[in-house]
Amino acid sequence: MKEENLSSKYKWCTLVLVITMTVLLIRLWDLQIMRGAEMRKLSEQNRIRVKKIVAPRGIIYDRIGKVLADTRPSFNIYLTPEDIHDFSQTVDGLARLIACDREEIIEKMKAASGMPPSFPIKIKSDIPMDEVARVEAHRVYIPGISIQIEPKRNYPYAASFAHVIGYVSEVSDEELKDKKKYKDYSPGDYIGKYGLERAYENDLRGVDGEKRVEVDAIGREVRTLDVIDPIPGNSLHLNLDLELQLSADKALETRKGAAVALNPKTGGVLVLASRPGFDPNLFASGISKTDWQKIALDKLHPLQNRAIQGGYPPGSTFKILLALRALDLGIINERTTFSCGGGFAYGNRVFKCWKKGGHGSVSVHRAIVESCDVFFYNVGLRLGVDRIHDFGNTLGLGRVTGIDLPNEQKGLLPSTEWKKRRYNQPWYEGETVSVAIGQGAVWLTPIQLAMLSSFVAGDGKNYKPQIVNRIVSTEGKVIKTFEPIVNADLKLKPGVLTIVKDGMRGVVNEPGGTAGASKVQSVLMSGKTGTAQAGSDKVKLGDHAWFIAYAPSDDASVAMAILVEHGLHGSSAAAPIAKGITETLFKVKTVIKEAKVNENR
Amino acid sequence: MRIDKRRYYHLDWYLIINGLLIFGIGLLNLVSATSSFSSGSYNFMIKQLIAFAMGLVLIVIVMYYDYRVIANHSRWIYLGGIFLVVLVLVIGLAAGGAKRWISIFGFSIQPSELMKPILVIFLANMLYEKKRQNTPLSLKDIAKPLLWTLIPFVLIVKQPDLGTGIVIILVCFAILWYIGLKKSTYAVLFGVGAISPFIAWHYLMKPYQKMRVLSFINIDADPAGFGYHAKQAIIAVGSGRFLGKGFMAGTQHKLQFIPEHHTDFIFTVFSEEWGFIGSVVLFALFISFINRCLKIAMNAHDELGAIIAFGIASIIYVQFTINVMMAIHLAPVVGIPLPFISYGGSSLLSMLVSVGLLLNISTRRYMF
Numbered sequence: 023m024k025e026e027n028l029s030s031k032y033k034w035c036t037l038v039l040v041i042t043m044t045v046l047l048i049r050l051w052d053l054q055i056m057r058g059a060e061m062r063k064l065s066e067q068n069r070i071r072v073k074k075i076v077a078p079r080g081i082i083y084d085r086i087g088k089v090l091a092d093t094r095p096s097f098n099i100y101l102t103p104e105d106i107h108d109f110s111q112t113v114d115g116l117a118r119l120i121a122c123d124r125e126e127i128i129e130k131m132k133a134a135s136g137m138p139p140s141f142p143i144k145i146k147s148d149i150p151m152d153e154v155a156r157v158e159a160h161r162v163y164i165p166g167i168s169i170q171i172e173p174k175r176n177y178p179y180a181a182s183f184a185h186v187i188g189y190v191s192e193v194s195d196e197e198l199k200d201k202k203k204y205k206d207y208s209p210g211d212y213i214g215k216y217g218l219e220r221a222y223e224n225d226l227r228g229v230d231g232e233k234r235v236e237v238d239a240i241g242r243e244v245r246t247l248d249v250i251d252p253i254p255g256n257s258l259h260l261n262l263d264l265e266l267q268l269s270a271d272k273a274l275e276t277r278k279g280a281a282v283a284l285n286p287k288t289g290g291v292l293v294l295a296s297r298p299g300f301d302p303n304l305f306a307s308g309i310s311k312t313d314w315q316k317i318a319l320d321k322l323h324p325l326q327n328r329a330i331q332g333g334y335p336p337g338s339t340f341k342i343l344l345a346l347r348a349l350d351l352g353i354i355n356e357r358t359t360f361s362c363g364g365g366f367a368y369g370n371r372v373f374k375c376w377k378k379g380g381h382g383s384v385s386v387h388r389a390i391v392e393s394c395d396v397f398f399y400n401v402g403l404r405l406g407v408d409r410i411h412d413f414g415n416t417l418g419l420g421r422v423t424g425i426d427l428p429n430e431q432k433g434l435l436p437s438t439e440w441k442k443r444r445y446n447q448p449w450y451e452g453e454t455v456s457v458a459i460g461q462g463a464v465w466l467t468p469i470q471l472a473m474l475s476s477f478v479a480g481d482g483k484n485y486k487p488q489i490v491n492r493i494v495s496t497e498g499k500v501i502k503t504f505e506p507i508v509n510a511d512l513k514l515k516p517g518v519l520t521i522v523k524d525g526m527r528g529v530v531n532e533p534g535g536t537a538g539a540s541k542v543q544s545v546l547m548s549g550k551t552g553t554a555q556a557g558s559d560k561v562k563l564g565d566h567a568w569f570i571a572y573a574p575s576d577d578a579s580v581a582m583a584i585l586v587e588h589g590l591h592g593s594s595a596a597a598p599i600a601k602g603i604t605e606t607l608f609k610v611k612t613v614i615k616e617a618k619v620n621e622n623r
Numbered sequence: 624m625r626i627d628k629r630r631y632y633h634l635d636w637y638l639i640i641n642g643l644l645i646f647g648i649g650l651l652n653l654v655s656a657t658s659s660f661s662s663g664s665y666n667f668m669i670k671q672l673i674a675f676a677m678g679l680v681l682i683v684i685v686m687y688y689d690y691r692v693i694a695n696h697s698r699w700i701y702l703g704g705i706f707l708v709v710l711v712l713v714i715g716l717a718a719g720g721a722k723r724w725i726s727i728f729g730f731s732i733q734p735s736e737l738m739k740p741i742l743v744i745f746l747a748n749m750l751y752e753k754k755r756q757n758t759p760l761s762l763k764d765i766a767k768p769l770l771w772t773l774i775p776f777v778l779i780v781k782q783p784d785l786g787t788g789i790v791i792i793l794v795c796f797a798i799l800w801y802i803g804l805k806k807s808t809y810a811v812l813f814g815v816g817a818i819s820p821f822i823a824w825h826y827l828m829k830p831y832q833k834m835r836v837l838s839f840i841n842i843d844a845d846p847a848g849f850g851y852h853a854k855q856a857i858i859a860v861g862s863g864r865f866l867g868k869g870f871m872a873g874t875q876h877k878l879q880f881i882p883e884h885h886t887d888f889i890f891t892v893f894s895e896e897w898g899f900i901g902s903v904v905l906f907a908l909f910i911s912f913i914n915r916c917l918k919i920a921m922n923a924h925d926e927l928g929a930i931i932a933f934g935i936a937s938i939i940y941v942q943f944t945i946n947v948m949m950a951i952h953l954a955p956v957v958g959i960p961l962p963f964i965s966y967g968g969s970s971l972l973s974m975l976v977s978v979g980l981l982l983n984i985s986t987r988r989y990m991f
Contacts, residue, residue: 031801035917035936039910042944046906049951053861054899061861065895068858069874 077228078173080255084264096174100142105166115164134209144210148307175306181299182271185327188217189302228255254496261290269606270295273599279586280328282472286581288506289485296328330430333465337554338393339570340460347413348401349518362396390525402458411437418473425487436463472583479572479581483511527575540597545608547573551592564588569596573604635985641912649964656885656892659877674968678975685979694748704741707734708778733969735779735787743934751927759805786959797937839955859891867898885966890950919985928984935977
């Protein structure tokens, strides 16, 4: 009985041992044989980290090769979740070492929650040297932390080129959600957000490299296995001119407004300035909340590029468009005169000329030089709004010019068809009277008026404005050259351009010309002032000051449009800026010319 | 001291050689497992060898006294063990959030480890009479042994050392089963067994222990936290494949991806470096050792020896099985060392004392 009982217990034990062995061996077989290769791969990945080497962004040069945007090294702090042993130890420890909230760190980690735990999350960019030293000294106590030296975007001229060059910033969560468009980006990557940085993102970005390193469990690099070098981004060579831009920007600095200067022979953009501006360097090093709110909530809208996004009534500069069209159609000729008594009665309303006493009998030349409103009321009525609209549209007004910057605004050049579509109302002739002097429903951007100026300067031809001249690889190979693209090339009736150009030369150079004060010594400049009513009849704001110009008058190499918001008078506020640009541009040439003249003597 | 020569003839060389093989493998494995520590593996090996030497002395002492004499004093030994376990709670050394050690003469020892063989002798002494009568235990009969097991269990779990607590409670049940239970006793025990997990979950378990269970059920629930150890452990084992990465060539533990890889998770180091083949050999050695223990139990001179030998077999079986299952994610993470292999003096001493008892029983099998 006893032996029997014992041996039955023993049999049970044997059974248990056999079952145990079987279960353990099946599991081992599953792990080591069936899934062995996969597990081996996982263990390799554990050991080997792929670390990104950020490609330096392409450099942006002005037209003679001066650097407008480059990169400099910056120390960035990364956190690898997989290497964290104690969450609060690492996060609190880091928050104490660098000027960064615990909440900010957690927010960054949340943003990258879709990434594998071995993915290093950028916590802070461009930390100062003392923080670098502090973090390095305490690294052992905060597992998961690493410091990487990475290229950071640098804008030496800060706000002066902010709107045209734009800025880079970390790719946002919303962008990352768009998996198709931003599939090559991961959290912490920089992306062009504005201006050329955005428009040419694909060229400037380059291809990030990779470094495979063996790491230990707190993420310290034990050794480097191999390196794939990054390919730096291509550089942009612009048509912009550093000196001209700085001169325009300095003149605008304390005001609100924009300055555009084009090369009338190519459409190359020499100047594209807008104020108020902002410092793009703030964005490149990870803008702080307070800085961002300061910029975003500023009532002066420093983020708006007024040169291509600001719509303003063009005022008297618009008269050039009417003069060209009316002369070309033969509605008026050189000798056509209208009598200006200081006002123009139409319907039951009197439209005033800016000159109280009136200009008397004026021809087209004097009407441009002295900017007579009554003359153009007449011309406008005879042309009709649709012919003004169509012609302006051809030149590039009231539609996007196609400049290589994102978010250009169309402005508005009214027509009967537009009014019907927009308000379902017929166009009233009385409205044409206002449009004739660039008021009423006309809203144009500075770049569009620069196109008008360029059309006159280019003798009936203008080009699509282009900021970038060519894209060049780091090896110096030209990848793409942007050839001039004709925007409008019109065969106007002979003499038409001469009449208008004579008028515009008179504006600056003749006695009585509205911009006489801005006469340039070294070179002949032509132009047209504009003073546009701002605000509504109820809210009176200071008038916007306009000046469109080109120089030299006979064979122009620069065509400009200057706007000063609430600058009151085109002649006093805007024209001196054009004068400044012209003087800067022709400074060197004058010296050479004088030298040559002396030689001939 | 007069030692009966006959005992040497009856020394169980099978058990000794089998044990030495396991210990040898363990020592070799420990060298690799601790090679990445800043103090180097030498220190660990020396400490383990000192514990082994002390263990050999203990074996000789344990073998000198007849196990029946030892069992006669088991009450005092048990009380001494309980005293040490209580002492841990009062003056214990804390490490990793748990108080498990006390320092005696410069050695830190873990009384809960020693409690395992002590409890086996104590229970055996209490119950062998019943076994001899061959009467299945009623509910009333098991109340006393359960109570004497629950006292150290509660004290040890309070440290907290859940692993050792689980081992002693399972060993207690194994001994009760070995003696034989009435059908009604089985029924009640199964009933209690069925509801105890719910009681444990709601009233007894600490949040970190619950997290371990949850991440056992879903390993990916918290891969950076509690699931981390389990995941890294199976990666280590799996990556060993058929032949292993080779001695000292394991990467998982060397780069510190597996915590406690020289103590509770040491199987992952072995399996990563020696692969499926090595693991099969190690398993075979363990099964063979346990089997030998059971043989000793079967051939023991009396019921007392049989119960002690069986109890020790069940200690080794429970520790081996749970430790390996934990490493290959078949059980939640609990701190249970792998007998003879894991680094730790107390665990090794406890094992060697157990071997001493086994040899004691086997050499005295023909004595009357």
